[in-house]
Amino acid sequence: MFDKLSKEIDSKQMKKPIWLFGENLGKTARDNGFLFFKYCLEHNTQVDCYFVYDVKNFKDKKKLESISNDNLIKRNTRRHSQIYLKARFCIVSHGIKDAVPDIFISRKKKNVKPIIYLQHGVIKYKKIFYNSESYNKNILRFVVSSESEKEIVTNRMMPRRTEHRLKFLRWKLYSHDALVSNNSQVELGEYIESTGYREKLSASLKFEEKKIGIAEGRVINSGLPRYDRLRELAGDIKQTKTILIFPTWREWLANKDEKGFVESDFFKSYFSLLSNTKLCDELRSKGWRILFLLHVEKDNFVQLFDDVKSDIVEVITGDVDVQKIICQSTILITDYSSLSWDFNALNKEVVFYQFDYEDYYAKRGSYVDNDSDWIGSIYYDEESLIESIGNKLDNEIESNSLKSQLSLPSSCSAKLLDSISNIKKKIYFFVYNIYGVGGTVRTVTNFANWLYTKGYDVEVVSVRRTSKYPKMGLHPGIRVTHCYDARRNIYKIDSKQGLKKLTYHLVVSGLSRFKSFAFHKDEELYDNLSFLTDVKLLRKIKNLDDCIAIGTLPSINIMLAKWTNSTVKVIAQEHRYFDAHSKSMQDSIKKYYSGCDIVTVLTQDDKSVYEKQVGGKIIIAPNGTHCPESPVKLNNEFIEIAHEDNRVFNIVCLGRYVTLKQIDLLILAADILKKQECNISLNIYGHGELKAELVQQVKQLGLEDCVTINGAIDDVATVYRNSDLCVLTSSSESFGMTIIEANAEAVPIVCFDIDYGPKELVIDGINGLKASCFDYHDLANKISYLIDNPDVYKEMCYRSHEHIKNNYSIDKSSENLRNIIQTLE
Helix, strand or coil: CHHHHHHHHHHCCCCCCEEEEECHHHCCCCCHHHHHHHHHHHHCCCCEEEEEECCCCCCCHHHHCCCCHHHEEECCCHHHHHHHHHEEEEEECCCHHHCCCHHHHHCCHHHCCCEEECCCCCCCCCCCCCCCCHHHHCEEEEEECCHHHHHHHHHCCCCHHHHHHHHHHHHHHHHHHHHHCCHHHHHHHHHHHHCCHHHHHHHHHHHHHCCCCCCHHHEEECCCHHHHHHHHHHHHCCCCCEEEECCCCCHHHCCCCHHHHHCCHHHHHHHHHHCCHHHHHHHHHCCCEEEEECCHHHHHHHHHHHHHCCCCEEEECCCCCHHHHHHHCCEEEECCCCHHHHHHHCCCEEEEECCCHHHHHHHCCCCCCCHHHCCCEEECCHHHHHHHHHHHHHCCCCHHHCCCCCCCCCCHHHHHHHHHHCCCCEEEEEECCCCCCCHHHHHHHHHHHHHHHCCCCEEEEEEEECCCCCCCCCCCCCEEEEEEECCCCCCCCCCCCCHHHHHHHHHHHHHHCCCCCCCCCCCCCHHHCCHHHHHHHHHHHHCCCCEEEEECCHHHHHHHHHHCCCCCEEEEECCCCHHHCCHHHHHHHHHHHHHCCEEEECCHHHHHHHHHHCCCCEEECCCCECCCCCCHHHCHHHHHHCCCCCCCEEEEEECCCCHHHCHHHHHHHHHHHHHCCCCEEEEEECCCCCHHHHHHHHHHCCCCCCEEEECCCCCHHHHHHCCCEEECCCCCCCCCHHHHHHHHCCCCEEEECCCCHHHHHCCECCCEEEECCCCHHHHHHHHHHHHHCHHHHHHHHHHHHHHHHHHCEHHHHHHHHHHHHHCCC
């Protein structure tokens, strides 16, 4: 059905980008969604703009009279789905239902388009529960009206479940540390420490903390479009002696019937205020009046306030032009409503009446830290409120004496339009397994995270999925699409399943039995691929449109070159040197890489070879890593301790347990160092088919007391911070993420003097030492030299960090990649 709709749109040859606007479930045309739609319609000829409205429930028909029917869409119609499928953005003020057809929310959640969330207020006085994962990770931009609001959105805003999870994890960590420090529970504390439980809690806490807020690069501080109209109206509408009373809505009253509503503190408090004889008499004597505006969510109860109506009290519903009323009014009395900021934008008086503050704060919460955060005086009981109003009337309020706390540009809509127009094309990273561990995974994670925080729309397409979450720190706000879920029993066939799910699992099981046809048979991980992964990956590739696709495997690069349409720009990342590929793979690269727009390589040597063998646009794009400003190793005391007589010199090696890595040579070097009575500890981390052989080698040499063969790890930075030296023994290394990651933590390198990666990354005597190729005796000598010469070692630690900071930090490498991307936009 949806493919058919897309083809119908294609047949009409719509060339301009489409922006789809909406507000308040299509019921109104008076807030930011409609006002910004009108502005874009008048000022942006480069896009096609459409506004969604609900025919049955729409309240502002007159406002649509000046809009062409071509730009108006009836909600949940066939045309709505057609336009939505081709839309670049959905621009909404209340939520995704403002612009997204219901069918895509209830049944096609993965098809939610990028969201520009305008908001319909200012976040301060009530908590908002969005974060980077909201709307299936599709909030591309979030609009705010001040730097203080931006700070809330980026650093404090989160869903309730994340807030609860954070509190629970912090409590568990506190309880754990209290138990460990309890002298009477030493044995139990030591046991818990030995299980690694605290490390798991800390990792979980760090992961949850990443879910707080929206990345700063995705937040636009432009102010709300309705402020533009508000300021225009203020110049035309005369201010009168009017007090507007506008209470915010309480969600916990949503299901109340009329009787329950009347019995609520909300109704009782406002009914009492509006019928207060002292207040009414004073207002009458001074020529003032009250407008009481009930929130649109409960204007069906407006008749319950009929008894308070009088010559000075008027009760109105939400079906009015609120902005005109704001301009007419002089004072606002509210409790927690963000309408207070609209008054503040016009330098008008705001008074807060918070009779239920404790209850409200417990149920909804706010981002208020102290009383000074309120942009007006606060009162908690009716008597003090009325006394305050009397004093204000006596002093004859002058708007010019008040000051707005919003940082609004001359035109909020113009700044917002400019920001949205400058959003770049979506970027897809295609990787074998983003859920795994390895150099390519770390590289993709680093690039994707950096681009995401800068505001790019980023998605990672992983051919396989092997765990619940990516292990290398991918930002939780980045969407990940997988082609095959390799977790155990995920596609288990069970006769008790529904017919649809059973059929799906049968198809998946059947297609998984056939070998891959799309991937080259010489790909290192070919045995883990199948015809199923081909089908799903090619389907994803064929559906790409007007974006940038970055491949990280030769077979994927070839598929992107062959199967993407002309609107897709392809970057083929090469993470291996040319001769590392088989002859058959080299032939395929020569044949198809010309179909890529750019091929990136890691070193100058790679560039020379690929230019000769492949041709086309070859660009050097080295990998990068996180580079702390002050690594632990640069603490003088730490470096000095490394060379104390009884101090163990900690050596680390990270790599797969395969023949290419030659870890057996490192173990032989360790044997030499032990015989020289060097006090070393060698920890090796990795995975692979040779692990058992390496463990046996350690036992045969009697090195169990100083050499440990460990499994693969996720947190490599922590390992380096606790190490003195990193050693590589690979027979070949395309780049060597291990080198730059170790150097970033001021840990020098000892490696063999091989070509490509180490040739450029390790400068002998600066950030490491090079031993003669595959001579483990010389390797041991280089390690021994650094142990015996603390001054040389100390200087090398400093230079290692500076080398990475100046050349291979994430910022440096990611900016380089962004520059490459910008040449294709």
